[in-house]
Structures are given as structure tokens and as C-alpha cells.
Amino acid sequence: MSNFPKRRLVPSFSVAVASGTGSPIYVYDVKQDGGNDLMYGAGHHYGVFWLENRAGACQDHLIDNSWSQGHALTLADMDKDGRLDIVIGKRDLAHDIDPGAYEPLGTYWYRSEDASHGLWGPHPMAPQCPGSRRRTM
Numbered sequence: 001m002s003n004f005p006k007r008r009l010v011p012s013f014s015v016a017v018a019s020g021t022g023s024p025i026y027v028y029d030v031k032q033d034g035g036n037d038l039m040y041g042a043g044h045h046y047g048v049f050w051l052e053n054r055a056g057a058c059q060d061h062l063i064d065n066s067w068s069q070g071h072a073l074t075l076a077d078m079d080k081d082g083r084l085d086i087v088i089g090k091r092d093l094a095h096d097i098d099p100g101a102y103e104p105l106g107t108y109w110y111r112s113e114d115a116s117h118g119l120w121g122p123h124p125m126a127p128q129c130p131g132s133r134r135r136t137m
């Protein structure tokens with residue numbers, strides 16, 4: 001038996017896309033209602049999501065599905081308003097057979113705009129970094 005007590009952070013949940021996540025799953029109280037919500041990106045498909053903790057069940061919310069292969073999600077207060085925002089980027093060819101694998105690279109942040117509803121506004125940071133290139137084989 002581990003010395004680490006097991007605690008449930010959120011109700012049981014499943015991810016929205018069959019190909020799962022390709023980034024860390026972050027826990028944050030998006031609605032600031034005392035519940036732990038989850039944020040993740042579809043690492044091998046389209047979509048950035050948050051799972052709303054509704055006291056015993058999780059409801060999936062799509063934040064953005066305009067680009068694919070979201071990896072390395074993190075949370076940071078990008079606009080210094082005291083609320084954590086999502087920062088995530090498109091991985092270069094996570095797998096070349098993934099949907100959108102050859103679409104332009106990008107790094108995005110999503111501002112947590114409404115504490116009561118958990119709305120997120122997209123803010124491309126560097127949709128196509130000058131000088132960035134795909135690796136060649």
C-alpha cells in the first residue's frame with residue numbers, strides 16, 4: 001500500500017475524442033464554484049476541451065476545433081486578470097496520419113472570459129512563426 005492517500009479530484013470522466021489526449025490534463029476550477037474542472041487537448045485529432053465538474057458528472061465542452069494535434073497544454077494568467085488561461089500548441093506531425101497533420105503549426109491561448117459560464121476566447125499567439133519550418137525527412 002502506498003503512503004500516498006488516494007483522493008478523487010473529479011467524477012469519473014472520458015475524453016471527447018476517441019484518439020484521446022496528447023497533452024497533460026489540467027485541473028482548475030474554471031467556474032470558481034468550488035469544483036475541479038479539467039482542461040485538455042486532443043493530441044491526435046481536432047479539439048481543445050474542458051470538462052465541467054457538475055457535482056457527480058462531467059460535461060464536455062468544446063473550446064476550439066479549428067486546428068489539430070494540441071499538445072503540451074498548460075495554464076497561465078496571460079492577461080494578468082487573476083484567472084488562469086489555457087496555453088497550447090499544435091505539435092509538428094504527432095503522427096502523419098492524424099487529421100490535420102500537415103496543416104500550419106500554431107501556438108494559441110484561450111482567455112477564461114466568464115467565470116460563471118467558463119467561456120473561452122481564442123487568441124492566436126503565433127499562428128505561423130516566421131522562420132518555423134516542418135522537419136524534412
Ligand SMILES: [Ca+2]
Pocket residue numbers: 076077078079080081082083084085111112
Ligand atoms: Ca487570465
